[in-house]
Amino acid sequence: MQFVLILLISALFALAAGQEYEKARILFEKTDYPASTRVLEAVQNKTGADWNLLGRNYFMMGEYKKATDTFEKATSLDPRNSSHWHWLGRTYGRRAELASFLSAPGYASKARQNFERAVELDVRNIEALNDLFEYYLQAPGFLGGGLDKAQALIEKIAAVDPVERHWAMARVAEEKKDFKTAEAQLRRSMEMAPKQIGRIVDLAKFLAKRGRTQESEQIFEQARKIEPSNPTYLWERANLLIEQKRNLPEARQLLEQYMNSKVKPDDDHKEEARKLLSKIQGA
Numbered sequence: 001m002q003f004v005l006i007l008l009i010s011a012l013f014a015l016a017a018g019q020e021y022e023k024a025r026i027l028f029e030k031t032d033y034p035a036s037t038r039v040l041e042a043v044q045n046k047t048g049a050d051w052n053l054l055g056r057n058y059f060m061m062g063e064y065k066k067a068t069d070t071f072e073k074a075t076s077l078d079p080r081n082s083s084h085w086h087w088l089g090r091t092y093g094r095r096a097e098l099a100s101f102l103s104a105p106g107y108a109s110k111a112r113q114n115f116e117r118a119v120e121l122d123v124r125n126i127e128a129l130n131d132l133f134e135y136y137l138q139a140p141g142f143l144g145g146g147l148d149k150a151q152a153l154i155e156k157i158a159a160v161d162p163v164e165r166h167w168a169m170a171r172v173a174e175e176k177k178d179f180k181t182a183e184a185q186l187r188r189s190m191e192m193a194p195k196q197i198g199r200i201v202d203l204a205k206f207l208a209k210r211g212r213t214q215e216s217e218q219i220f221e222q223a224r225k226i227e228p229s230n231p232t233y234l235w236e237r238a239n240l241l242i243e244q245k246r247n248l249p250e251a252r253q254l255l256e257q258y259m260n261s262k263v264k265p266d267d268d269h270k271e272e273a274r275k276l277l278s279k280i281q282g283a
Helices: 001-031 033-041 046-061 064-077 082-098 104-121 126-138 148-162 161-174 181-191 198-207 215-226 231-244 246-260 270-279
Strands: none
Touching: 001 033, 001 046, 001 064, 001 198, 046 064, 046 082, 064 082, 082 104, 082 198, 082 215, 104 126, 126 148, 126 161, 148 161, 161 181, 161 198, 181 198, 198 215, 198 231, 231 246, 231 270
């Protein structure tokens, strides 16, 4: 009887813990990171999933040291989970971007090592594949980067997402200054997923960088017609206008729309948007 009672109590604790995790997850998806954090910090005997979600909250709030420590706990509890290593890599990557020139290389190397571990554990983790691909593409050789390494990942990316393969090929071509091939690959990506706003925006931004402003505007207009309130469209369009110092009143309007839109954590640039709005106020 006592054994049954212990099992029942354990089951009730597990159920309560699961309910707290779900509550925190919903708050996270609503981008209410402080509230989600409070729920998780109160949880006793956290699981790897709890630490992972808590770490993502810290990451989104810009508390990268706390995020690092938290993801370390997640990997310690659940070392076979690709997501834990991927997010640990992202956190070290962000710390590398913000660190001094003395600390940055060490953080960057840790980012790479964790991305590689995440891909090793789950080769279908497309976000980890993409982050490792970008690392290889952008990092110098002495930090483990290399164009050849990036190219070697393309077929692994293709096995998970055939459309993403063309985006990756475009990125490699762009690094090689083969802009004709890069454009062709981005157009192919858009053709394969004509309703995905991100694919359309990728091409529009590429054309703008090449000084083909009118063509870029036409592509952005395609995105607007499909989904005028899409957060990716609003953010990327406004950001580009500000970057190129043109049509700032429209950029301000787009940012205001973005601030009032419902975004998911992956599309959450609202803190940056606030800063940009303040910068162009009165334009």
